[in-house]
Amino acid sequence: MEVKRGKKNNYIRGLRWFLVILGWTTILLNHIFLMNGLHHSYNFFEALFHGFKLFTIQSNILVLLSLSLALAYKKKVVFFTDPKVRTALAVYITVTMLIFFMVLRQEYRTTGMLHIIHVITHYIIPGGYLIDWFFTVDPKGYHWGDSLKWIIYPGIYGLFSLIYGRLLGEYAYPFLNLEALSGFSVALNFLLGLLGFLILGLIFIGIQKSRESLE
Helix, strand or coil: CHHHHHHHHHHHHHHHHHHHHHHHHHHHHHHHHHHCCCCCCCCHHHHHHHHHCCHHHHHHHHHHHHHHHHHHCCCCCCHHHCHHHHHHHHHHHHHHHHHHHHHHCCCCCCCHHHHHHHHHHHHHHHHHHHHHHHHHCCCCCCCCCHHHHHCHHHHHHHHHHHHHHHHHCCCCCHHHCCCCCCHHHHHHHHHHHHHHHHHHHHHHHHHHHHHHHHC
């Protein structure tokens, strides 16, 4: 039993190191690409802000921070390694993956390095993090109301994205573009997005409650 647990821990550690190295390298490459892109060449701080305004980059940074801290604090729980926080991050990174696959994939037909960055940030990091979450997060202590807390961050992000786009004319995502869509359509997309986060949060809580009942 101890041997199996030891092997599992080694696999998890290996997965985390792989994701952390790949993920942070990709975030850095994305920043460099923004500074030396074909269509945009931002300075250091412009590239930092332009990248950070995307939910994809934010959610990837959050899960990479969680994984990095999990490696650094193996026996100590800090904020980003707390089970409920990690589950909230699992919800966010799953939305990143699903929205790109179902909505944005056809919108952004990329090639070369940018395509590799998109594959890593939208598929590999999300998929790897979900595997880590499933096998390592404690299923105890969840409440259905937790999902309401978890939509606060995406709600604030959505409002920030709308204000940023309105002021500067650059919208992070086409479904929140007030210049291309009516106010009603954008509001509907915003509310449906929050509903999606809420439902997904409930699904993840349901998974954890089911696992807890089996223990």
